[in-house]
Amino acid sequence: MDEANLVSLLKRKDPKAFELLYDNYSGALYGVILKVLHNKALSEDILQDVFVKIWNNIEQYNTTKGKLYTWIINIARNTAIDKLRSKSYKQEEVNRGIDDTPTLHDHGSFSTKQSTDAIGLGRWVERLKEEHKIIIDLIYFKGYTQSEVAKELEIPLGTVKTRVRSALNHLKELIR
Amino acid sequence: MNVKNYIESGILSLYVLGIATEEEAEEIEQLAATHPEIKQALTELQEAMDHYAAQFEVAPPAHLKEKVLNQLATQTTTSSDDHDPSLSAQGDASLTPLGKRYNPFLVAASYILLALSFLLNIYLYNQWSDSERALALARSEQYDMARSLEVQNTQFTEMEEEIAILKNPNNTIITLQGVEELAPKATATIYWDKSKEEAYIYTASLPAPPAGKQYQLWAVEDDIVWDAGVFDLGLVQEVKCRRKPTQFIITLEKAGGVPKAEGAIYAVGDVQG
Numbered sequence: 001m002d003e004a005n006l007v008s009l010l011k012r013k014d015p016k017a018f019e020l021l022y023d024n025y026s027g028a029l030y031g032v033i034l035k036v037l038h039n040k041a042l043s044e045d046i047l048q049d050v051f052v053k054i055w056n057n058i059e060q061y062n063t064t065k066g067k068l069y070t071w072i073i074n075i076a077r078n079t080a081i082d083k084l085r086s087k088s089y090k091q092e093e094v095n096r097g098i099d100d101t102p103t104l105h106d107h108g109s110f111s112t113k114q115s116t117d118a119i120g121l122g123r124w125v126e127r128l129k130e131e132h133k134i135i136i137d138l139i140y141f142k143g144y145t146q147s148e149v150a151k152e153l154e155i156p157l158g159t160v161k162t163r164v165r166s167a168l169n170h171l172k173e174l175i176r
Numbered sequence: 177m178n179v180k181n182y183i184e185s186g187i188l189s190l191y192v193l194g195i196a197t198e199e200e201a202e203e204i205e206q207l208a209a210t211h212p213e214i215k216q217a218l219t220e221l222q223e224a225m226d227h228y229a230a231q232f233e234v235a236p237p238a239h240l241k242e243k244v245l246n247q248l249a250t251q252t253t254t255s256s257d258d259h260d261p262s263l264s265a266q267g268d269a270s271l272t273p274l275g276k277r278y279n280p281f282l283v284a285a286s287y288i289l290l291a292l293s294f295l296l297n298i299y300l301y302n303q304w305s306d307s308e309r310a311l312a313l314a315r316s317e318q319y320d321m322a323r324s325l326e327v328q329n330t331q332f333t334e335m336e337e338e339i340a341i342l343k344n345p346n347n348t349i350i351t352l353q354g355v356e357e358l359a360p361k362a363t364a365t366i367y368w369d370k371s372k373e374e375a376y377i378y379t380a381s382l383p384a385p386p387a388g389k390q391y392q393l394w395a396v397e398d399d400i401v402w403d404a405g406v407f408d409l410g411l412v413q414e415v416k417c418r419r420k421p422t423q424f425i426i427t428l429e430k431a432g433g434v435p436k437a438e439g440a441i442y443a444v445g446d447v448q449g
Contacts, residue, residue, distance in 0.1 A: 015245070019245060022244060031230075044240055051248060052247060055248050055251050064205045064209055065205070077229070136228065139194070168221055171225070
């Protein structure tokens, strides 16, 4: 089934289409959520929320937002980041203790081994420079602004901006 | 616009990372729809990020699938208009339909401003009309003042002339006394410059002449009486005085004077020395 057909079935709230969506994309969505929150139980709840959001808002999807996959990945990422910034999450984080708290130093180290090989991408991401990977992860998975990245890494804002651009260009080259 | 510069500005990177502003995101989506080069650059970056995200793929626990699908089955389709900011590629960029982009407070505020502007127009128009009326009044007052000033200037000039006459050091001053029967308290004064044979009379204390009548001055030299002219009350007026009179007499005659005295004598005065 091509993407356009899938989208039109999803817009009709076809349960089979949603099952297909789950079978194909739940792993990617769950991976992104885990990458943001580093907490399995919480990430399972968020994954459910994400599918409900897709169900409720699929009418608003159109191709100007990019591919369906891009759209749902962004829903998962934004929902998880919203949770990450919420008061309830910060409270739970205090209760959990700091051991499980995501830090700067675990970028890329959490789930890459079990997943990247499985989907055939190889370890190409390992070839991304560490300075690029840190910036992408802080922005993409933690919702940092460029200014917040500059403050966190103690580097000038101009450097952050330059690295963001070159990081994305480098990533683009890597997947070719 | 320069498409190449736009692509190289790095703005598309911010968009795919989800940190472009709402305005930037809208602009990018519009430009991508109209510029194939931008669309292509954007798609490449999105695919790169999609791949990047995909490498973190983790299969969720098996029991979760049934839970999720069951939950979807209970969703009503009516809740589809809840707008969630997380739907957007931009995080904060809203998917609100075009028709709802206008903040209702701003719309309300704009109507209030329109109404206020309307009221202000009425107020200012009234102010303007009032000003016009005030200006017209002021102009009319100014005109009256100018006329009044002109009159006063004229009067002042006349008074200066009168004073000059009265102050003439060559004058012989003759005072006429009102007669007991008709004007016991009246006086009249004649200022006579013998060197120039000029004479002026002034009186304000004779009874006001009835309509059609006027006072007339007569000069007497020996037994000859001649007409020295008519005059009005309250003004310094020139009278005729060519010879060397020894006495002046005022009678009340018909207006314009008569060649020979007919009326009653009102005042008499002798020339001294």
